[in-house]
Amino acid sequence: MKRALITGITGQDGFYLAEYLLGLGYEVHGLARQTGLEHIRSNLLQDVPPELYQRCQLHAVSLDNFPGLYRLISKTPFDECYHLAASSFVGERLADGYQTIQNNIASTHYLLAALNEFQPKCRFYFAGSSEMFGRPKMAPQTEDTPLNPRSAYGISKVAGYHLARNYRESYGMFCGVGILYNHESPRRRPEFVTRKISMAAARISLGATDKLQLGNVEGRRDWGYAPDYVKAMHAILNHDEPKDFVVATGILHSVADICEAAFSHVGLEWRDHVVTSETFYRNEEDVPLVGSALKIEREIGWRPITPFKKIICQMVDADLARLKQPT
DSSP states (O other): OOEEEEETTTSHHHHHHHHHHHHTTOEEEEEOOHHHHHHHHTTOSTTOOHHHHHTSEEEOOOTTOHHHHHHHHHHSOOSEEEEOOOOOOTTSOGGGOHHHHHHHHHHHHHHHHHHHHHOTTSEEEEEEEGGGTSSOSSSSBOTTSOOOOOSHHHHHHHHHHHHHHHHHHHHOOOEEEEEEOOEEOTTSOTTSHHHHHHHHHHHHHTTSOOOEEESOTTOEEOOEEHHHHHHHHHHHHTSSSOOEEEEOOOOOEEHHHHHHHHHHHTTOOGGGTEEEOGGGOOOOOSSOOOBOOHHHHHHTOOOOOSOHHHHHHHHHHHHHHHHHSOO
16 A cells, blocks of 8 residues: 655645545545644534545644654655645735745755655655746746746745755655646635635625626636646656656636636626726736646646536535535
């Protein structure tokens, strides 16, 4: 039986990855802050099925706790390590991003250093991001596109990416990198625009509210499905060689497309309920963030399979079910 360690196991990707690996027969371990474990155990964390985490071995070790992390890595052997944990709110001002940069870079370095010392044969996955490209000069982006981050999060991810590559090239560790574009699900956090829209469509359909404020509805992104993308993570770590792969759909959709899919699913016209506000406005990039997944499809055989509209409708259905639950 293979044994995997997942950082950020209580997040969207960590949840789906744990579920997927358990289905493959893995023994799954996860890192979570003590407060996260307390929420799981008391079932206070929204939409967390405790039975999934009861099948995992959870460790109350923070990634910024270097001694605690070293103790865990020195005592428990792992075949695979998926480093998903990160401070990840992209909308944060660069001037305010001290903690994002410090935490994300340090945690990646701590984890790689501990694995290199105690478990150099453990395969390591680093969760890269399309934000590493920032404002690209070409589309679609590939593994060879120059990195040009424009956020604290993107900068921290570029640093983590170079750390992973250095441990791969200098120490011979198996460090695979997935450069993931936006990926959504019913477990997406509420501050992200996809979930903001799905929740609003559900509430408005039930008469709980009437309006939704958004910024630039013409803004476009490459949106995929989180359960599809965690399969790509596993495939990257089980490839013959440690490499970097863009994980994307290669298809652009606008915020207006999300609104159309979400509101039409509950029989509403989105233009009757969406109000644009400069407070949330973000300028559209001259060159959009859209990825080419040709390399991962050619070398590994992975491709996204869940259609965009199905993802959004699933999110709306999940929010409707949450709102209908007795309080």
